[in-house]
Amino acid sequence: MDAITRSYEETLVAYFEEEIEGEAYFKALAAHFSEPGAAEKLVLMGEVERCSANVMRPLLAKYGLKTRDETMLREKAVTTIGRDSGRSWSEFVDHVAGYYPVYIDTFEALERMAPAEDRAALERLTEHEHVTIAFAERERAGIADSAKPMRDYVALCDSQN
Numbered sequence: 001m002d003a004i005t006r007s008y009e010e011t012l013v014a015y016f017e018e019e020i021e022g023e024a025y026f027k028a029l030a031a032h033f034s035e036p037g038a039a040e041k042l043v044l045m046g047e048v049e050r051c052s053a054n055v056m057r058p059l060l061a062k063y064g065l066k067t068r069d070e071t072m073l074r075e076k077a078v079t080t081i082g083r084d085s086g087r088s089w090s091e092f093v094d095h096v097a098g099y100y101p102v103y104i105d106t107f108e109a110l111e112r113m114a115p116a117e118d119r120a121a122l123e124r125l126t127e128h129e130h131v132t133i134a135f136a137e138r139e140r141a142g143i144a145d146s147a148k149p150m151r152d153y154v155a156l157c158d159s160q161n
Contacts, residue, residue, distance in 0.1 A: 008113045013065050015110065015125070016056045017073055022049035024074035025081060032085040033092070037147075041139070044150045045132060051157035052128040055121050062118075090140075097136035103129045128153060 023046040030042035060067065067073075084092055107126035114122050131149040138146035 009063055009065055011110050012056060012059055013067055016053055016060060017067055019049045019053035019056065020070050020073045021077035023053065024077040028078045029081045029084055032081065033089050035089040038089050041147050044147050047154045048128050048132055048150050051154050052125050054157065055124045059118055059121055093136050093139045097133060097140055100129060100133050
């Protein structure tokens with residue numbers, strides 16, 4: 001196996017594990033905000049992460065890649081919510097809108113590294129960051145149905161898996 005293939009496969013595993021952790025993280029974080037609708041939106045963020053992990057499962061299987069135990073990953077994620085549980089809802093949303101675009105760059109780098117036949121799945125993976133950021137921007141703007149991009153992503157993902 002060449003270095004590029006190894007790097008691609010290692011990145012697939014790392015990103016999959018981060019999505020598993022992300023689902024648990026956002027769902028656990030939901031208990032820390034009292035603003036109306038915040039908990040539901042965080043649970044939905046977790047569902048977006050679940051869907052993005054599911055997009056990756058066929059790629060992991062295709063390459064015979066092993067990941068760490070998902071239960072352990074979820075438990076680990078719950079222990080890290082302190083970094084965001086101390087923020088106000090508006091601070092959290094500002095953080096998502098301001099910081100999460102960096103993740104788009106990392107997912108797009110994975111797309112560029114991928115064999116052509118994997119790119120459609122990885123584009124769906126990258127899309128999960130776009131919808132999460134779109135949610136945060138809509139939430140900041142006071143749009144009533146700020147979570148629509150995430151709901152649409154989950155609905156599409158669930159219909160395809």
